[in-house]
Amino acid sequence: MAGKKFIEIKDITKVYHLGNERVDALRGVSLSIAQSDFVAIMGASGSGKSTLMHILGLLDVPSSGSYQLHGRELSDCDEDELARIRNEEYGFVFQQFNLLSRTTARENTALPLLYSRDGANPERVKELLERVGLGNRLEHNPNELSGGQQQRVAIARALTTRPRVIFADEPTGNLDTASSHEIMNLLKDLNKQGITIILVTHERDIAEYARRIVHMRDGSILREETNEAAGPAPSLIERPEIPPLSKRAAWRHDLRAFGNYFHLAGRALWAHKMRAFLSMLGILIGVASVIAMLGIGAGAKDAIRTQFSSLGSNLLILRPGARQTGGVRMQSGQTSRLTVEDGHAISDNIPAIEYVSGTISTRGQVVFQGQNWNTQIDGVEPDNEIIRDLKPTAGRFITGDDMQSRTRVALVGRTVVRELFKGQNPIGEQIRINRVIFQVVGVLPEKGSTTWRDRDDVIVIPLTTAMYRLAGMNYVNAIEMQVREGEDVNKAQDAVMAYMRQRQHLPPNAPDNVFVQNMAEMLAALTETSRTMSVLLSGIAAISLVVGGIGIMNIMLVSVTERVREIGVRKAVGARRRDILGQFLVEAVAVSITGGLLGLALGAGAALALSVFAQWSVIITPQAVVMAVGFSALTGLVFGIWPARKAAMLNPIDALRHE
Numbered sequence: 001m002a003g004k005k006f007i008e009i010k011d012i013t014k015v016y017h018l019g020n021e022r023v024d025a026l027r028g029v030s031l032s033i034a035q036s037d038f039v040a041i042m043g044a045s046g047s048g049k050s051t052l053m054h055i056l057g058l059l060d061v062p063s064s065g066s067y068q069l070h071g072r073e074l075s076d077c078d079e080d081e082l083a084r085i086r087n088e089e090y091g092f093v094f095q096q097f098n099l100l101s102r103t104t105a106r107e108n109t110a111l112p113l114l115y116s117r118d119g120a121n122p123e124r125v126k127e128l129l130e131r132v133g134l135g136n137r138l139e140h141n142p143n144e145l146s147g148g149q150q151q152r153v154a155i156a157r158a159l160t161t162r163p164r165v166i167f168a169d170e171p172t173g174n175l176d177t178a179s180s181h182e183i184m185n186l187l188k189d190l191n192k193q194g195i196t197i198i199l200v201t202h203e204r205d206i207a208e209y210a211r212r213i214v215h216m217r218d219g220s221i222l223r224e225e226t227n228e229a230a231g232p233a234p235s236l237i238e239r240p241e242i243p244p245l246s247k248r249a250a251w252r253h254d255l256r257a258f259g260n261y262f263h264l265a266g267r268a269l270w271a272h273k274m275r276a277f278l279s280m281l282g283i284l285i286g287v288a289s290v291i292a293m294l295g296i297g298a299g300a301k302d303a304i305r306t307q308f309s310s311l312g313s314n315l316l317i318l319r320p321g322a323r324q325t326g327g328v329r330m331q332s333g334q335t336s337r338l339t340v341e342d343g344h345a346i347s348d349n350i351p352a353i354e355y356v357s358g359t360i361s362t363r364g365q366v367v368f369q370g371q372n373w374n375t376q377i378d379g380v381e382p383d384n385e386i387i388r389d390l391k392p393t394a395g396r397f398i399t400g401d402d403m404q405s406r407t408r409v410a411l412v413g414r415t416v417v418r419e420l421f422k423g424q425n426p427i428g429e430q431i432r433i434n435r436v437i438f439q440v441v442g443v444l445p446e447k448g449s450t451t452w453r454d455r456d457d458v459i460v461i462p463l464t465t466a467m468y469r470l471a472g473m474n475y476v477n478a479i480e481m482q483v484r485e486g487e488d489v490n491k492a493q494d495a496v497m498a499y500m501r502q503r504q505h506l507p508p509n510a511p512d513n514v515f516v517q518n519m520a521e522m523l524a525a526l527t528e529t530s531r532t533m534s535v536l537l538s539g540i541a542a543i544s545l546v547v548g549g550i551g552i553m554n555i556m557l558v559s560v561t562e563r564v565r566e567i568g569v570r571k572a573v574g575a576r577r578r579d580i581l582g583q584f585l586v587e588a589v590a591v592s593i594t595g596g597l598l599g600l601a602l603g604a605g606a607a608l609a610l611s612v613f614a615q616w617s618v619i620i621t622p623q624a625v626v627m628a629v630g631f632s633a634l635t636g637l638v639f640g641i642w643p644a645r646k647a648a649m650l651n652p653i654d655a656l657r658h659e
Contacts, residue, residue, distance in 0.1 A: 005071075006164070006196060007033040007056060012065035014051050014219075025051040026062070027219040033198065035164070036234050038191045040199045040210035048219040050169060053200045057090055057167040058082045059572060060653040080576045087115050087574020091158030093187075095170035097150040098569045098656065099142040099157075102271050105129060106138045109156045112573040114260050116161050128156040132186060148179030155186060157573070165196040172206055184209045192234050258582065265587040268559070279555040280595030282548020283635060287596045287628045289544055291603025294624040296616060314483040315387065316353075316493055317517040318346075318500070336504055336513040337475040340463065343381075346481065350499055352492035354484040357384035358476035360466050366459065367432040368420045375416055376458045377433060379466025379476075387482045390460065395427045395442030402462040406469060411442035415457040433459065436469060493518055545631060548595065549639035556588050556643035567647050568655025581648035588640025589633055596632025600625060 014026040132152040172180035447455035
């Protein structure tokens with residue numbers, strides 16, 4: 001023996017079940033490995049030598065038996081603890097090299113450091129590659145290296161975390177004779193430095209490099225021999241036990257590992273750029289739709305608030321007939337006509353009402369110097385200037401004298417000015433409304449347009465003039481009222497209804513024949529309708545996110561299948577289940593968040609285009625941005641868990657054997 005016992009196994013068995021067939025790969029194997037030992041395990045194919053090495057290297061677990069390391073039983077260790085031991089105590093050199101493609105010799109060598117407690121050490125990596133004769137090939141990918149050079153990279157990788165043991169599984173199986181002896185001499189030199197070497201081979205000349213040769217057949221150790229020609233065992237190099245990580249050090253280790261996940265995810269996605277882009281299309285379209293729909297909905301609600309704020313939330317409108325909801329008349333009864341006198345009576349008898357204006361509306365053909373325009377004609381009283389905030393930007397408003405004498409004067413909206421007067425000053429000009437001559441005395445303030453009408457396409461004339469000179473009627477369409485500041489609008493509304501019942505001498509059981517529209521109620525109803533439509537449209541758009549999530553899950557499952565061997569290599573060098581889970585989960589979330597950000601830009605661009613070309617009011621709120629991007633990240637997280645967990649749960653040796 002080269003020193004005290006290091007690894008000791010007793011009565012190890014390994015049974016595989018291939019369908020209904022039972023295969024006994026190991027049958028009660030017992031073996032001791034001392035520190036600084038050099039052991040070769042020989043046997044024909046199917047003898048169990050590779051299975052034994054995989055169990056010794058903690059890449060596989062035995063069906064039964066005892067495994068002790070430094071006298072500590074490992075049979076009760078969980079997967080994370082075995083991964084830590086593989087990272088800190090063991091190094092692996094495989095027959096197939098198992099280097100990661102599209103990754104340089106430097107990065108392959110540094111792979112175990114991603115999962116070690118000490119983290120990255122570029123100088124250590126460079127030193128090891130120079131030590132194995134590859135100092136000038138640091139940035140070369142595996143496909144740019146010969147077989148012997150790839151195996152040297154694998155040996156450098158095995159040495160990165162300063163292991164006590166190197167397991168070499170047929171390390172010369174894919175090499176020519178010269179390269180084989182170079183690799184074996186390198187392993188022999190490492191053994192002279194105190195590193196324990198456990199070698200699996202079926203070639204006698206390779207086994208001659210070892211001091212102990214264990215022969216296996218049919219899952220059992222046939223015999224063991226000592227090779228005196230290999231020279232004496234090196235002096236035992238004591239190495240202190242590695243203490244467990246403190247809570248603070250473990251937290252730093254996990255934080256560093258989390259940062260590595262993003263680096264690894266970025267590299268994996270960049271290696272398959274087109275596939276990653278296609279898989280994020282569903283998320284991109286979904287987020288773009290959500291952003292555009294929420295922007296349009298928020299813009300519509302803001303436009304409604306703006307339009308109603310110009311009227312005031314304390315505006316009441318009295319109309320004849322029974323109240324209708326959703327096009328359905330709520331109660332039947334005789335329809336009453338409203339008069340100008342009704343409005344004045346309300347103003348005189350209800351203290352809560354400050355301003356009152358009867359109104360009628362009709363359409364009319366307007367002519368000015370050969371220009372024709374069809375527009376809305378509103379007949380109003382002087383108080384309408386305050387009720388509707390119609391203070392003229394030029395000229396004056398309607399006066400009491402205009403009402404008394406039924407003067408043919410008019411105020412024109414901005415659209416009428418633009419269409420009829422073509423840039424001329426309209427004040428003092430004469431126009432014909434339905435062949436009746438009117439003089440323009442004022443220009444109305446700009447009110448803007450809604451989706452259903454242009455509020456600047458209007459002409460305002462005195463109510464009495466509209467009634468008797470244009471419409472030929474002695475009643476009004478509605479009475480608009482403004483409630484005094486500080487008064488309760490709902491109480492004022494009830495007072496108006498009670499007064500109108502009294503004025504019209506309605507018996508107690510008779511239904512109302514007039515109704516009052518409350519602007520606050522109308523605003524709430526329209527806002528709720530807009531909100532409902534936004535939620536509905538966003539829900540439809542969110543379906544794209546779900547479809548995109550399914551696409552991401554599908555791509556991640558394909559990625560896991562393609563990278564099974566890579567997962568095995570990572571687990572062999574010390575990756576824990578949470579490391580594999582985190583890496584693949586971050587990849588899924590990265591795809592969905594990238595798609596979400598691109599969708600955010602696309603959705604905002606589409607909303608902006610609608611606001612410019614369709615003149616729609618669009619508002620992109622921070623809440624909409626956070627919700628869309630957050631939902632896309634959640635989509636990646638939810639749909640990425642299953643593929644990531646599938647990758648994390650792979651058995652290291654099964655993954656390494658995957659073709």
